[in-house]
Amino acid sequence: MAKENELMRIRDYFPLGMAIGDAFCNRKKETEILVENILNGKHSLLIASRRYGKSSLALHALSISHLPYTEIDFYMASSEKIIETYILHGVADLMGKALGAMDKWINSIKKYVKNLNPKLEIGGTYMKLELTASTQSDPAMNVKEALLLLERLLEEKKTSAVLLMDEFQNVGMIAKGKGIEGAIRHVAQKTRYLTILFSGSNRHLLRTMFEDEARPLYKLCWQLPLKRIALEHYQIHLQKAAQIAWSQHLSDEVFYKIMQLTERHPYYVNKFCDKLWTYCSKKPPCMDDVNLYWLEVLEEEKSDAIKEISILPAGQKNVLLKIAQKNTLKLTSKQTILELQMPSSSIMRALASLEEKDLIEKEGNEYQIINPIISFYVLKNAPMVS
Numbered sequence: 478m479a480k481e482n483e484l485m486r487i488r489d490y491f492p493l494g495m496a497i498g499d500a501f502c503n504r505k506k507e508t509e510i511l512v513e514n515i516l517n518g519k520h521s522l523l524i525a526s527r528r529y530g531k532s533s534l535a536l537h538a539l540s541i542s543h544l545p546y547t548e549i550d551f552y553m554a555s556s557e558k559i560i561e562t563y564i565l566h567g568v569a570d571l572m573g574k575a576l577g578a579m580d581k582w583i584n585s586i587k588k589y590v591k592n593l594n595p596k597l598e599i600g601g602t603y604m605k606l607e608l609t610a611s612t613q614s615d616p617a618m619n620v621k622e623a624l625l626l627l628e629r630l631l632e633e634k635k636t637s638a639v640l641l642m643d644e645f646q647n648v649g650m651i652a653k654g655k656g657i658e659g660a661i662r663h664v665a666q667k668t669r670y671l672t673i674l675f676s677g678s679n680r681h682l683l684r685t686m687f688e689d690e691a692r693p694l695y696k697l698c699w700q701l702p703l704k705r706i707a708l709e710h711y712q713i714h715l716q717k718a719a720q721i722a723w724s725q726h727l728s729d730e731v732f733y734k735i736m737q738l739t740e741r742h743p744y745y746v747n748k749f750c751d752k753l754w755t756y757c758s759k760k761p762p763c764m765d766d767v768n769l770y771w772l773e774v775l776e777e778e779k780s781d782a783i784k785e786i787s788i789l790p791a792g793q794k795n796v797l798l799k800i801a802q803k804n805t806l807k808l809t810s811k812q813t814i815l816e817l818q819m820p821s822s823s824i825m826r827a828l829a830s831l832e833e834k835d836l837i838e839k840e841g842n843e844y845q846i847i848n849p850i851i852s853f854y855v856l857k858n859a860p861m862v863s
């Protein structure tokens with residue numbers, strides 16, 4: 478992967494993974510807020526649908542902040558004990574990155590540790606700290622101790638560091654508002670040197686964790702919801718890549734078609750543009766190229782999309798179709814209720830469920846399907862609702 482400031486190859490402009498360097502399009506306001514928060518020790522919560530650019534933004538802001546950080550990804554977490562292991566690893570790793578030569582701080586650990594077992598792993602040229610806890614001990618206590626230990630060592634050295642906690646809704650699902658969630662709040666309320674950057678894609682669960690007064694993380698963070706990248710920002714981004722590849726602009730017609738087909742979903746913009754810039758390496762794509770290669774994207778994504786749609790109950794499929802049809806009628810209007818043959822309460826339940834599954838989101842007063850490929854296949858295989 479290309480590093481920031483390294484010369485970019487044209488194929489690096491549209492990565493399917495993290496967008497870094499010149500591949501990172503705009504997000505200037507969000508970056509500015511996040512960098513400010515990070516540098517001032519304010520915890521933040523990044524919320525957005527899958528593949529909207531949370532990790533890219535977090536890493537972009539962290540690289541600007543020049544602070545040491547470690548990423549803990551909870552997507553595989555299945556119990557409090559496993560969450561504890563992830564956090565203990567993350568804490569030990571961040572100590573290594575933030576505190577410099579180990580002989581300067583290793584003795585301080587003994588002052589603060591009660592339940593945890595710090596161990597030194599000595600390799601050929603390196604020394605690594607490992608933090609473990611006994612199997613019977615309480616994960617919440619251990620997590621609290623580890624995070625406080627990190628904060629105290631950072632304070633001794635008067636240096637700051639960041640823990641990036643990704644797919645954090647899984648912690649809420651497992652801890653259900655108690656235990657580890659409470660331990661993290663306990664520490665997060667008092668840290669000055671350790672900043673936590675929470676992020677996740679299940680908006681519903683995250684909002685419950687951070688907004689529900691009964692939950693321990695209530696009001697602890699600056700919430701930063703991520704939307705799609707604006708059209709005018711993509712205009713600059715794509716035209717710059719066009720200049721590099723062909724020393725020419727994309728026609729307006731082609732540019733707007735790319736935006737319309739991908740619906741500015743960051744992952745699909747990149748997937749599609751990478752194809753266009755590769756297949757049309759000699760000259761800018763024309764409308765026929767755009768239509769042809771979009772079919773290829775649709776074909777590649779077909780099985781995943783069909784799988785996601787087919788497991789939905791009938792009511793949710795029908796509501797999804799109504800949204801895909803971009804019907805201007807309210808979803809609970811009399812006519813829609815008649816067409817769907819569903820009472821408004823069932824329609825509301827279907828909407829809530831589709832939102833929880835991260836298939837739809839609300840923009841202003843309107844619902845929209847998040848993934849343009851799902852939208853396409855919902856319309857293509859539309860069941861006939863009389």
Ligand SMILES: Nc1ncnc2c1ncn2[C@@H]1O[C@H](COP(=O)(O)OP(=O)(O)OP(=O)(O)O)[C@@H](O)[C@H]1O
Binds near residue numbers: 531
């Ligand atoms: N600012 C940006 N400019 C251009 N492309 C971007 C930007 N942010 C993200 N992308 C692209 O969007 C896609 C998803 O990015 P990323 O992995 O950062 O998102 P995510 O929200 O963390 O995804 P996930 O839900 O899978 O963790 C990638 O193809 C990435 O290159």
Ligand SMILES: [Mg+2]
Binds near residue numbers: 531532533643
């Ligand atoms: Mg991510």
